[in-house]
Amino acid sequence: MEQKYTWQPILKELSHKILDYRNRQDELLDIGSKALQNVGMNDFSQLQLIDPFTFFGAFMRSGTTENRLHILRDIKDAMGLQSDMPTNFDGLPSLNPMQAWFCYPGSLVDDIDNFWNLFEDALTTDLSIEDNLNRFDKEFRTAHRLRSSKNRISFGLFWIRPDKFFSLDNNSIEYLFEFLDRDSYAKISDQIKSLKHNGSGREYLTFCENMISILNQSNLDLLGYSDQAFADRNSVRYYWLNSNPTIWDVSSKPENSAQDYTKKNEEGNPRRMASAFNAIKEGDQLIGYLSSPQMKVTTLLSCIPSSDDTRVMFRVDKQLSNPVTSDRLKNDGIVNSFYTGVKQGSLFRIRKAEYDEIIKLSKTSGNEDIDTATDFKPYTRDDFLKEVLLSGNELNQLERLLNRKKNLILQGPPGVGKSFIAKRLAKVMLNDKENPADHIKMVQFHQSYGYSNLMLGYVPDAQGFKLQYGVFYHLVQQAIKNPDENYFFLIDEINRGNVSKIFGELLMLIEADKRSPENSVTLMDGSSFYIPENIYLIGTMNTADRGLTRMDYALRRRFSFYTISPAFYSPKFEQILSEDSEAAAHQLVSGLRQLNSDIDKDETLGKDFEIGHSYVMHNGKIATLPYLQDSVVYDIIPQLEEYWQDEPDKAEKYAADLKEEVGLNER
Known part of the structure; x- marks a missing residue:
């Protein structure tokens, strides 16, 4: 300082x-x-x-x-x-x-x-x-x-x-x-x-x-x-754009087409939330939302220059293959507070965390593989090794760490599949008769997540306040009733929350040698509480997110930390790549290998900031060319611009190289 x-x-x-x-x-x-x-x-x-x-x-x-x-x-x-x-x-x-x-x-x-x-x-x-x-x-x-x-x-x-x-x-x-x-x-x-x-x-x-x-x-x-x-004063801002399909349907617009929006309505009056129309600038990013009849996020847009100061101009950047439905927005811990409180109007400012979360939701279909129906097949080691780019020895190591410490954090740069691995590690450690839907629960920490979400707390209701119990509390009670069965609690982005406040007395109880009734504490409802030996905690942590606070040391020493690195040089990845005939994919992988080497040597970055292999993969294979192009433009390049925000020329050079490798630039 x-x-x-x-x-x-x-x-x-x-x-x-x-x-x-x-x-x-x-x-x-x-x-x-x-x-x-x-x-x-x-x-x-x-x-x-x-x-x-x-x-x-x-x-x-x-x-x-x-x-x-x-x-x-x-x-x-x-x-x-x-x-x-x-x-x-x-x-x-x-x-x-x-x-x-x-x-x-x-x-x-x-x-x-x-x-x-x-x-x-x-x-x-x-x-x-x-x-x-x-x-x-x-x-x-x-x-x-x-x-x-x-x-x-x-x-x-x-x-x-x-x-x-x-x-x-x-x-x-x-x-x-x-x-x-x-x-x-x-x-x-x-x-x-x-x-x-x-x-x-x-x-x-x-x-x-x-x-x-x-x-x-x-x-x-x-x-x-x-x-x-x-x-932050000149950073990209993020907005939510409502589209009423009876007037105009943002989901029907072709990619790269332009759409203008007047700052005043048909009566000549400023639109609701006029401040957003006046503040939005070139380069700002937007979420396109269909307000009826099936309410969902369908489109990604960006603000482009307008020659007329009475209107704003948007470019349709991408139509989502997996639109994000209203239910998923309501049930998401990060987006919920915005979505349920949105007022009438056309354009609203949203936070970067909310924009990023919606992008994340759009990359999945909404059918989480953990919470499947009651009919399930046991998940074997062979299943794990087919899906995950880790070796059998690495799987053995992860299992040893969890069995010894009870608590494990998978850390690494973006795009290495930390959450993907966490879910499958939990599934492979279940017994044959244990349904993942009942024995694995997952949450994501964020700034608004608190002890009451995890354990218990008073929430307002029609009569005043009621005591509400959280997801971890319920999982613990279930584990205590079934001591011969394993239970897993997954915490995505564990370092995004205020971990000391969220965990409270759990900070002591999660220790491997404190997993017994002898170490019980009294909760606010007067009940006695402890964590049994058959509950395992798996967290994930993005090492490249510079906006996050460091892990509390007292919490850090209660977890084992296992680093997941990009798998571009692993035998499994090499095999998958060799089976793909798309020349652009091979060029992009070669470019990312060189990029990661340069990131390693950058004294302001290092291995924690490498680009992961997930950016070039889809459904266990090398992604198609359109997918790779989207990944480069909308995922990797924004990450590089964040890394080198003080060196825009360097970010621009790498961006140009990556675009050329997937056929978007001609030199």
Whole structure:
């Protein structure tokens, strides 16, 4: 943190030094004006008095980093600051150069004094003391009432105390939509609206403390969040597009065709959710949904340029071979909260996690192979070895790990079949008479997943609240009743949730040597609970997802970790490839092998970020050419753009190579 945010020492020193100039504002005006004049920017010559936030604004205006550092260097020399010069201003919100002043010519002396008081109290005063808090609240309200400062006052407070104050700049507010789950985002949005309306200093401090607590759960602080929010400002956004087939049917449009949508309805009024129509930009991705009669996701689209600013233009990128039905959307833990709460309208912003989940759902038919009908055939080792690109020795190793530790995590880069292997490992370890539908349960962790989903908790109902028991609780009770039978609990994307909060007391109970009634704990319903020896936990973890928090160490030591690597060089894969006559498939595999070699050597990536073999396979064979082309364009290339978001030329080069290998580029 210290090495990255190199501006912290000098801004901290400047914040305290500037207090010496409160009664020497003419000197402060002169220092700031000369520094601004040296880079050809408008100076403070129109001001008779100046507040400390406006002085900071001299080098906190958006513009080139070189100019901003030049201004700060001149200020450092004039004020005799001892700290080293920074190399950048990463994480700091900047001001619009046209609105860089908090005070103006003709500002009242009382208003400027209030800025100084607010600055000093925010910097040096213990705001947990009631008298100090009352004074801060009054000063904050007074500053907020001024049109010249409004919510920009939070920028200034963040500059001087990035450990305490949350900046209400547009980037930080916008990023909350992606960072939080929907319920949390709704609550935080209401608080921000109230803050903007009321300008309460007390309310603002409470909000800042709340945000610090929320960010700590993701091992993040206010500064780290602000930096992430700035980096995200130009990222692709994701949207949900409703299509009423009586007006236009998005599912009937040919791929690569264009479809426009007016921003106003037939009566000339802005459409519902007009903000989405105004915000969507070129490159943003959309989910196309048929709103009737069979409600389902059918189409993937992207926003393309429109020559007419009264309408937006979409390109149909792909018609899904497996449309995602309404029932699957309702029953999905990630998508449910959006889908069940969607209002009338045509265009809605959705979170990247929701978009990715819908894409994931579209890649399966919806008939999970775990929850099959009561008629089933035992799943043998031969079945496993035919389906999974692992050897018999590797299967033996996985079984040994599970039998010894009871808990196993399959980790690896995207596209290596971790979830696929987890399901089949559980099935092959069942006895011949054990139905997978009864003995294997699977969940996916996400930010909204909690202890009540896993174990038990109170949920609202018509009479108030009722106690509801979770899927793992029920599986444990079933396992206790049948001690001679094996039960498996699969956790997909285990590191996407707050694992410590989700597991609660299970953190102790899942240990292999704690699997007995002697280690029972008392639950909130007063019952005694333990985990028997015949329950096995298998989790999966994507090692390439940089947005996830690290696994809690206490949980990590209770699991064995087995790495699943891309199988491009395995004998099984070589055999499958040799049986395929499609030249493009062989070229693509060769290209992916080289790409993975380059990823391994990249000091910012490594083996955890390789591209998996699943991207080129379908139903146990090398995929057809159209499938491979879709995989390259819609799966692999977006992954590479994420890897090298700071090196777009490198991502573009690899993208061009991959497209050429599957016949999409001619050079």
